[in-house]
Amino acid sequence: MKQLLGLILVAIFLIGGCGSDSDKLKKDTHEYELAKALAEKHSYLDPDQNNVLVKTNNFKLTVGEVITALFEGMGNRIDGLKDMPAENLKQYFENISERLAEQKMLLKKADAAGIKVSESEVDSLLQFQYERAGGVERFKSMLERTGVQMDFIRRDLEKNRKINRYLETILEAQLEISEQELQQAYNQDKTATVRHILMNTQGKSEQEKMEIYQKMEKILAEAKSGKDFATLANNYSEDPGSNTRGGLYEDFEQGAMVEPFDRAAFSLPVGEISDIVETQYGYHILKVLDRKKDTRPYDQVRSELLKEVKNQKRKEVVPNFIEELKQQEGFEIVSYES
Template identity: 30%
Template sequence: MKKLMSVAVAMMVGLSVTACSNSPKGDGTVATVNGQKITVSEYETTLALYKQSVEAMYGKNVWDTEVEKGVKYRDKFKENILDQMINVEVVYEQAKKDNLLPTKEEVDKKYNELKKNIDSDKEYKKDMEKIGANDEFLRTQQEQDLAVQNYKEHFDKTIKISDEEMKKYYEDHKKDYYKDEVKASHILVSTQDKNGKPLSDEKKKEAKKKAEDLLKRAKSGEEFSELAKENSDDPGSAAQGGDLGYFSKGMMVPEFEKAAFNLKPGEISDIVESSFGYHIIKVTDKVNEQTPYNDVKDSIKTILLNEKFTEQVTKLTKEAKIEKNKDVLDKIKI
């Protein structure tokens, strides 16, 4: 559920979320931020933009998933998107006070690049028009996105993160910097057809027989990478001789993970069955070590800066005068 919930919250930097406008467009107001309006049309268009991404990842039935007792994902999604639009407007206002707004030329450049990308894809352009992402919406989006980026960059330059803070974070999160990884290759004999449907019992028996024959050849000393290139049904790794690179726990299906982490470098597994089919796994390396502080201190600094930025946005939002129009919000459907 945590992963599902996070999809509803756009990152402050990197993903644009259109917030407020002085124009009277739209048939109502969903919220005001220090007197600035977030109109129904702006809100609905933003919802529609992110709705496409959510459905692409989780399917169209995701909206009725219960994420909290008595709360469906659709309602939490609506709430989170509006809160994010409010946050963007609050940061935009602060950027304006601090003389950090982008120039017209900068906005024009980013807007023209976006328009060029949209115009080059007819289907995408049609989708954007369908949800109401017109030129005004897109331009406002780019302007506010640049303003937020400017404010974040300025914030990062002015906030000092001490070495003591970074070392404390490292000690408090030491387990996050412990490497427990396996480097492995595999040969997959699939038990699914091209449409992802399970094979018949007879075809599955044939697949297992093929896997057993390949296992004998691999354990008798034939080159594993060549066997994978010629026989593996995993298109993502077959061309690389079955090489999957390094992976940690939680990245592979349970059956595959258990077998791989129980092997020593150079060992080949027996046949491992998963929902994808029959796997033959060869472990080529294992890493089990604590990553030194000096190797991760730059990433820790970025984490701490982002945490402080989030605290700053929360502070600015608490200080702002915000009014939500619940009656209007309740009528908006996903």
């Protein structure tokens, strides 16, 4: 349930019409054959038409570009798209197209602003990836298994670093942190301990989700009537990380959980039981057992706080900036029928 935080941007654009021949997929290639297979579910994805998926005032993103980008990033896992239900496939393409298009838009802005990333910086970023993977050989072995090329990894690292540097430059004033903000952050609760009950809704239909919600309402009524919450969690919760421990999560830091769960854990009074909380995983009921503040001296944690508060502000400022930029650029995702 813990989420990996960070700025990950990808780009593609949806619009009516056909793209240029320069990004059209070539026949008798794996990319072309895949696009043909996907077009059986959504004819708009036909590689021969090379329809536009996203447009702005300055560029268009086509089916050919998106398929090519997916091949580079997914390697031999891409054939799994053939098994995706038609409804899910359309939503997937809309999401990935929007993200890829955002990346393309921001890269153009970064290039226009003269933002550069050196080879040595890319080497340093790549070294960090090696360390996370457990060493160079393990990282390369992973790439071999997935069929992803090292050149793609280097280009992707360079793109993301360029975008981040552009955002840091253009939003520098908005991302400044005052001493008052740091003091406020220091005085906030640092960790929370809760018990919770989860009923999973991932992959469920709307009808199934409604039935699950009704079950959760009955469980919530039991909890608020005074029944032992730990026993209810053991009996009903579908969270494998806690459903044998009375739904217990101890001393997790603020921001460690998905946002709706995190917000409830750090805003609900200690001892209280939440209403039903929905996250990407399903429906939750929380009981807050305890919260703690940081006991270390302020001077000792100031640099750590500065990083945390800046990251939080960045999560608020950057999406707003991107949405404003999309409006200025005439960013449009094409709606199409199967």
